[in-house]
Amino acid sequence: MSGMEDTAAAPATRPRRTGWLSLWFNRRGWADITIATPFLWLVVFFLLPFLIVAAMSFALRTSTSPPFSFGTDGHLLSLQNYARLLTDDLYIRSLATSLMNAAVATVVCLLIGYPMALALTRVSRSARNILLMLVILPFWTSFLLRVYAWIGLFGTNSWFNRGLTAIWNALAPADWALHSIQMMNTNFAVVLVMVYSYLPFMVLPLYANLEKLDLTLNEAAMDLGSRPWRVFLDVTLPLSMPGIIAGGLLVFIPVSGELVIPGLVGNPSQPMIGRVISDEFASAHDWPMASAVAVALLLLLVVPMMLYTHFEAKAQEKKAMEP
C-alpha cells in the first residue's frame, strides 16, 4: 500500500514555490482544481460532442465536406429528418424490433434473475460471497468474447445445437423432425445472448434490494396464516419493486441500443436501431439523419427514466411527510 501513499503525497510539494500560491492552494485552490478539472473534461468530451449531435439533427445532408449544412431548405433548423423518422418504414420497424427484443430480454432476465437474487439471500454468508463473485466475474471478462462463445454453440454442428435438436425430435411429432435448428442470425439468438450478457445487471440490484428486506415481515404474514406463495406476492414482491425497476432499466436501456450482439448473431435483414444509426452515418454518409435517429432513441430511453426518478423522488417526499 506504500505506493498509494506516495501518489497521495506528491502534489503537496508542488505549491510551495511561492507564498501566495501555496496559500491559495491550501485554502481553496485544491478544491477548485478538484471540481474544475473533471468538469472541464466532461464539458469538452461529453457535453460538447452531444450538443453537436443534437444540433446536427436539425441540419440537412449535403455533398460538401463535412457533409451537412444548416438552412438549405429555407429554415435555419430543419425538421425534415424527424419527419422522415416518422414516415420511413425502416426507422419505425428497426425501432420496434429493438424495443421488442429489449423488452423480451428484460422480462426473461427478470424471470431468471429474480429467483437467483432471492436464492442468494437465503444461502449462508460464506457461500454468498463466493456466489456473488461468480455473478460479477462474467461482467469483468470480455463482453465481445462472451458473445463469441455463443456463436460456437449456435452452429449447426455444435453439441448444443445437436442436443437441442435431439430433444426437439424426441418430443415433437415425426413430421416435424429437424436435421438441425437454425439459431444463428435469428432474433431468438439475439434475445438469448442479450439475456446471457445482461443477467448480472439484473441480479445485482435485485440482490442489493432483497438483502435489505426485513424477514420478520414474512414471518408475521406466515404466522397470520398466509401460504408461502401469498407471502411472496403480498410482502416480498411489492417491497422489491425498486430493485425490479432498477434492474429492468439497467438491462433495457443498454440492450435497446446494442450493436455488438445483433451484429454478430442477429438477422441482418431485421436490423436493430443501433445498426441503423451506424449505417446511416458510415454507409449513407447522412450525418444529420444518424443524429436525428440517435436523439430520438435517447429521448425514448431517457424520458421514461426521468419520469420514474421524478415520481420516485415525489413518493419519497410524501413518505417523509407522513408521521
Place this chain on the structure above:
Amino acid sequence: MNRRPTFLLTVLCFGFAFLYVPIVSMMVFSFNSSRLATIWGGFSTKWYGKLLENDQILAAAKLSVEIALISATLSTILGTMAGIALARFRRFRGRMMLSGMVTSPLIMPDVITGISLLIFFIMLKEYTGWPAQRGFTTVTLAHISISLTYVTTVIQSRLSQADLSIEEAAMDLGSRPWQVMKDITLPIIAPAILSGWLLAFTISLDDVVVTSFATGPGTTTLPILIWSKVKLGVTPDINALATIIVAVVAVAVLVTGIAVNRAERRRDRDARLAYQANE
C-alpha cells in the same frame, strides 16, 4: 423454512450453468486439434502456439494494453476528483451539471457516444487542424470519457459510506482541508481507487463500439481485430485467444478482489483496535 428454497436453489444452479457453460465450452474447444471449431478431434495445444506466432494479434494486444494503461490512469485521476467533488463538497456552482454529466453517459447507448465523439473529432480537425489523424490519441481520449463515469460512481459510493468522523476529528485538531484530504480521505478510499482503475482498465481493454468510431487507419486494437475475425465465424485460434484473455482477467479480478477485501478488513480491525485503546 418451507419448500421454496429448493425451487430457488434449482434456479440458482440453472442460472450459474447458463452463465458459465458457454465460456467453459469455448475454453474446452480451444484445445481441439481439429480445424473445425465445433467438432471435437482430440486434445491439442497447437492453437496456442500458432497464436504466439501471429504478429498481427500480438501487435494489437500490445496496443490495447498501452491504451488501457494510459486511459485507466487518467480516467482514475479525473474520476477520483469528480467523486470527491460530488461526495465531499456539498455546495458549489455547477454541482447539478457535474452530477448530470457524470451519470448520463451510463444511460447513453455506446453507438451514440461513439458517433458523437467521432463527429466531434472531425469537427475539431476542421476548425483547429488537430487531431490530424484519428488513432492512438483519439481512442485513448474516447476511452477516458467512457470509463470516467464508472470510476466516479465507485469513488462516490465508497466516500458516501466512509466514516466522516475521522475527517471531522482531524479538522477539529487543526488540519487544513487539503491535509485532511491527502492524509485521511485518500488513504481511506485507496482500495476504491484501485478497483476504479481496474474497472477502467477492463472497460478500455474490452471496448469495441466506441473504439470502432474513434479509431483511424492503422490503429487496430485487440477487440477490433477480434470483431473483424469473429464476423467470419468461429476459429480455433480465436478460441485460444479468448481462453487466455478470460483466464487472465478472471485471475486478476479474483486476486485483487481478495486483496482489496483483506485490506479493508484490516483497516476496519485497526480502527476498532484504536477505538478500544482509547476507551
